[in-house]
Amino acid sequence: MNRGLKQPLTYFDGKVLPRELYKADQVRALDRAAIEMMPIAGFDLMKRAGKTAFRMLLRRWPETQSLSILCGGGNNGGDGLVIAGLAAQKGLAVELTMLAEPTTLKGEAAAAWQWLQGLNECSEVQLTQWHSSSIIHGDLIVDCLLGTGLTGNVRGDYAAAIKQINESGRPVFAVDIPSGLCSDTGRTLGCAVKAHRTITFIAVKQGLLTGDAPNVVGELEYDSLGVPSAILDSIAPSCLRADWHEFEQRLPAREKVAHKGYFGRVLVIGGDYGMAGAALMAADAVCRVGAGLVYVATRPEHVSAFVTRRPEAMVRGVEFAHNIDAMLETADVVVIGPGLGRDAWGQQLFQKAMQTNKPMVVDADGLNLLAEQRFKARDNWILTPHPGEAARLLDCTVEAVEHDRFKAVVELQQRYGGTIILKGAGTLIALANADNDITLWLADTGNPGMASGGMGDVLSGILGGLRAQKGIDSSIIAPTGVVLHGESANVAKLAVGEYSLLASDLLQAIPQLLKSV
Structure with a gap:
């Protein structure tokens, strides 16, 4: 696969990550390919990882005088052994706690142990074997317990060590991945280290950016360890990271002779009693992203409020489904669901809209009605469920959806067609091409202030x-x-913070992002 933009894409808040995301087995394959094709010895690649991690550690925590490094029995533990040796050479006090007997280490991890034993400074490393009464003393904890090979829940000494790390109150630096986090799904496997910063190597694992990951990864950095792009291109990524800086460049400039018909007619259907604001915010968002004309079908009682708030929208009060026939005929796209409700009024309007073959965005109660009535798959709609709505659409539990968000979004696309947006921390997007090959995107933008009502209505608009x-x-x-939705929340957060962030704040931030297009 062509990696497209060669320069790393930059987060809103300055972090740098590549576009391509991978599963653990793909990263292991890339690791093997690097060893064979660069060529480089496996232990030399491990030393690169250890040196890179240690440099970042010093850059992030320059005042650190002592480290507590906890190592498991795999290659992740080998990274920790290299860091321990480098720290000792630098004159830091090193407390090295092993959860595996050194004699049981294999491959590169065994080579790392031999390398550490051969250093003159090895005697300065305080080596201990983990036991139930172990106490962590270092200024900074380095987590090298469990890498990407973990599949089952963390148990025994490893669970106890993770518990002590999390209760220590000290800053935690995770190497490659926080121990206990599934690198493929982003799910916590029983328990996981809560890191303040994580550095990952070779390629970014998709599970570092969704599910439980935002709670445990902390600030995420990436280093390819010098693996050439030709090797990274040899395996197609499992997922692509969506970034506003890429997509703003792909939005077309407006032609000088453009008119409102060129930018389309959108019909927003929703706003039952007590929920007018949902449809209004969706209509506002339609306007703010540049649609030519916006129509709204809502309860008659809401028309005056809509006209006062958004005079650019053409609002019609409707009592019965046939009242929207002309609007449906005129519309190029239908947005249905914001504040729609699930009583007779909402159901009639939903049924009427579904009788057309217009491109459609379905959200909120539109998704709940879709789950109840089992309409056939369509290629021209966008469904935007949160995990609860996704569970209803898949006839499963929310826990099953969150167990593997990547699997859930693919199943939704295969069952319902079109484009699926599974919302949440690390929103996932699944869409199929003409050959039914599914492309997955992951958008890790936004902030916790978005956990408030109306955010989904703005997204649908x-x-x-x-x-x-x-x-x-x-x-x-x-x-x-x-990503425009999430970045708008980040812009709005600068003004009001996370606690006070409202969905309507995004409507003021959207123009700030689009004005440069």
């Missing part, structure tokens, strides 16, 4: 407004909409 516009590649609409 963004998506509907982008979908209506000519000239925007249909394959980028979903990832573009999701």
